[in-house]
Amino acid sequence: MAASPVLFVSYSGVLGGAERVLLDAVTRMERPPVVACPDGQLAHALRRAGIEHAPTSRRPLQRGPAHLKGIAGLALDIRRLKPSFVVAWGARAVLAAAPSGRPWLAVHHDLQPNAKLRAALRATTRRANGVVAASHAIARDLGLEQATILHPGVDLDRFSPRPLPPRPPRALVLGALVAWKRPGLALEIARHLPELHITIAGTTLPGDDGALETRLRRQAGPQVELAGAVADVAGALADAHLLLHCADAEPYGMALVEALAAGRPVVAPSAGGPVEIVQDGAGRLYPPGDAIAAAEAIEAILQDPDAPANARRRAETHFDVVASTRRLEATIEAAQR
Incomplete structure (x- = not known):
């Protein structure tokens, strides 16, 4: 039996x-x-x-x-x-x-x-x-x-790498619009990188009063887009050169793993789960909350031709x-x- x-x-x-x-x-x-x-x-x-x-x-x-x-x-x-x-x-x-x-x-x-x-x-x-x-x-x-x-x-087939989009450089921020994810840091980073376009993909959670999203939309400059929820995460990653993560208390970070599988390097705070994910040349870590250091990490990644392949390799060997x-x-x- x-x-x-x-x-x-x-x-x-x-x-x-x-x-x-x-x-x-x-x-x-x-x-x-x-x-x-x-x-x-x-x-x-x-x-x-x-x-x-x-x-x-x-x-x-x-x-x-x-x-x-x-x-x-x-x-x-x-x-x-x-x-x-x-x-x-x-x-x-x-x-x-x-x-x-x-x-x-x-x-x-x-x-x-x-x-x-x-x-x-x-x-x-x-x-x-x-x-x-x-x-x-x-x-x-x-x-x-x-x-x-x-x-x-992560499903390596679903997030298989696609060709990088043309310049100017584009960064994707994935995650709910909640305070602990620190989406406002992306706006600070954008001010240090005028050539960079940042798409913030995510919405408030049920029951949220929407104050954070309202503030972000009011403060965002022309190079920052608040795109709301995205149904096709793989497609959103394909339209970006890298994933930018801002939360400094992330327990793990599935969005980071999805980005690596898609061949997109990750720039994230050196705290919590991202430290265990972003290794082997698959991205750069920066001190939590430091917009200047994050901007420098983004510039370094954009100048590293091996970063996309390193990202995919990291996913294949550790996150299948x-x-x-x-x-x-x-x-x-x-x-x-």
Whole structure:
């Protein structure tokens, strides 16, 4: 009799960065799992891909008592589904999996600025049968010395390199318009590089008042375009010479990995996940928040004819989604023993 499928659990039904990584993994696993999450973008994508979806109660990402009630409700959902093994995908799923009474693997994708939550996650994760962090930066932040580091990979075929566009040089900024991503730094960098055109591709998150986007549009000069959300990320990368990243507290950075796969070098702060991604001549790092140093790094990349090939090579050797999925499967199997 075949063993029951592994149950992946996500608190969120929104198709954000961590959820896209989950979707990429489960659609490539040799033995498809079941994914428990609220109905929404992630659930729809799972069904389209032929992955079994187990609905959980819809819960907004709340704080305070409502937040704790939502986690308790998710723990009840896990018990109701009676899985043989749980993969808790993200902080809230980790907090819900521990009291569920099922064997489980904790998978962490985020840095935690809240000291109390960080301590709670550290203590809870110690009860897991195995621990995964998407970067060394995350493992250090949470104090998870025992974590297996699994850098998420990218579809190398989807992001295959295309010819560089003609000059003048163009930089792409990818990411939600939220304060911690520091999109305003791109405007400062632009002032030091009058020949550079910068496209900021991203929108505010649901529930945001839009004040940041309004301020950016008011302050942006003619060389900066706020393009909103882009459906074709590979196409947007093809139209750029490089990816510019501004967040100085990035836990990992899937946009950076996608850029490397597309043969586009990356200029990013020397902090968090980007330090683990931008290596081997695939880009340049600059001190966080330093617009002048970032501008100098961009100039250096634009003058390096080997940077695009180095970027693609880095992706091929370190960030293939098929290889990262096999490593995840092996980690799950080890935790089940």
